Amino acid sequence: MPAKKQEHKKDHYFSRVYDVTCMVPYGRVTTYGAIADYLALGSARMVGWALNHCHFADTVIPAHRVVNRLGELSGRLHFATPTLMQERLEAEGVEVSEHKVVKMNELFWHPRELDQWL
DNA sequence: GACCTGACGCCCC
């Protein structure tokens, strides 16, 4: 497959990930795996990979609402400052301790909930 | 092309 096509496909995948990420409600969090599940495309690792490049997106992506399965802020070091992810979450009322979302069970949001409203 | 390394997560102790 030509490199140009590959590039296009990649961009499409990125925008799917960004779209879902933008759907995460204020004050809630989701996981890399949940996004991969919902898209039924790629893997949790690829979601992280996509989010890693979200600085280059033309809109602002609320990537701080995506944590790992245990509620850990595993991506925090990729923000502008090492504490920015935690600060953004706390500004939304999400309590963070030891780089982990405290009430992960209550705050976890699965993109599947979107389908309820269709 | 082999080998390593991830913003991961399931399985199996």
Place this chain on the structure above:
DNA sequence: AGGGGCGCCAGGT
């Protein structure tokens, strides 16, 4: 209940 093994798949070296 926490830790290792391993599949995942794109990129870099």
